[in-house]
Amino acid sequence: MAYLVDAEDFALGLVVAGIICLFVERIRPAEKNTQYFKKDFRKELGLAVLNALAVLPLLTFLISISIIELLKNYVPYQMFDETLRHLPLALQILLALLIMDMSTYWRHRFTHNYMWQYHAFHHSAEEITWLTSLRLHPVDYAVALLFDTMVLYFLGFGGQGIAAAIVIAQVYNYFTHANLNVKFRKPLCYVLASPHYHRWHHATDKSAYDKNFCGIFSFLDVIFGTYHHPEELPQAYGLSPRDQKEVPAGLFAHILHPIKKDLRKIFRKK
Ligand SMILES: [Zn+2]
Numbered sequence: 001m002a003y004l005v006d007a008e009d010f011a012l013g014l015v016v017a018g019i020i021c022l023f024v025e026r027i028r029p030a031e032k033n034t035q036y037f038k039k040d041f042r043k044e045l046g047l048a049v050l051n052a053l054a055v056l057p058l059l060t061f062l063i064s065i066s067i068i069e070l071l072k073n074y075v076p077y078q079m080f081d082e083t084l085r086h087l088p089l090a091l092q093i094l095l096a097l098l099i100m101d102m103s104t105y106w107r108h109r110f111t112h113n114y115m116w117q118y119h120a121f122h123h124s125a126e127e128i129t130w131l132t133s134l135r136l137h138p139v140d141y142a143v144a145l146l147f148d149t150m151v152l153y154f155l156g157f158g159g160q161g162i163a164a165a166i167v168i169a170q171v172y173n174y175f176t177h178a179n180l181n182v183k184f185r186k187p188l189c190y191v192l193a194s195p196h197y198h199r200w201h202h203a204t205d206k207s208a209y210d211k212n213f214c215g216i217f218s219f220l221d222v223i224f225g226t227y228h229h230p231e232e233l234p235q236a237y238g239l240s241p242r243d244q245k246e247v248p249a250g251l252f253a254h255i256l257h258p259i260k261k262d263l264r265k266i267f268r269k270k
């Protein structure tokens with residue numbers, strides 16, 4: 001799983017992806033005015049480093065001594081460790097991607113419905129680049145890690161297929177966030193998400209709210225009624241004007257912002 005990889009590999013992957021994206025995003029940018037070192041570059045990079053070097057190791061440790069220990073007693077059979085490992089590799093990868101994206105879809109939808117104040121950190125980006133894919137509030141990141149750990153525990157961590165699927169899913173996440181003017185035509189747009197498709201997930205236009213939740217397979221959005229794919233690019237990205245105005249400039253102030261809001265709500269209720 002992308003979130004359970006070794007911290008050093010994860011950091012190295014970030015650097016390599018950044019160097020590749022530096023060139024790829026210049027080829028055909030969706031937003032020509034977006035610079036590589038954009039306004040929120042330091043905030044997004046800082047968050048990625050914080051999640052990779054502090055939140056990830058801490059949560060991995062906590063999950064391994066709690067959730068995994070608990071699941072061990074109830075999940076004796078892990079599909080990928082047993083049956084699926086004997087399938088051709090390409091089929092293993094496809095199956096793993098499908099199951100993982102189904103989990104991504106519902107986890108993402110869950111955060112929109114029940115944890116918006118935390119997931120809004122991801123949506124507060126006004127310039128979307130590959131780095132925005134790593135812009136997750138530590139609480140949002142923790143929920144993603146928990147969801148993915150459970151799904152992958154049921155599947156089984158072993159096997160080349162699932163390892164390859166984890167890497168592909170992460171790279172695809174960079175691709176759909178990249179500042180690229182790349183759109184899939186019919187019928188491919190009903191099957192796979194493109195950068196154009198995910199840009200609509202980040203659009204300020206009200207018609208785009210709570211749409212395009214998938215990571216890779218847009219047919220999940222088609223099936224569950226959240227598919228949104230206008231021909232043109234969105235006019236703007238970010239939160240509603242009122243919410244965007246509230247976004248603090250600094251990284252730590254921004255991390256604390258939804259926590260403070262939640263605490264205020266709890267204490268006001270009492
Ligand atoms: Zn979202």
Ligand SMILES: [Zn+2]
Binds near residue numbers: 133202
């Ligand atoms: Zn996104």
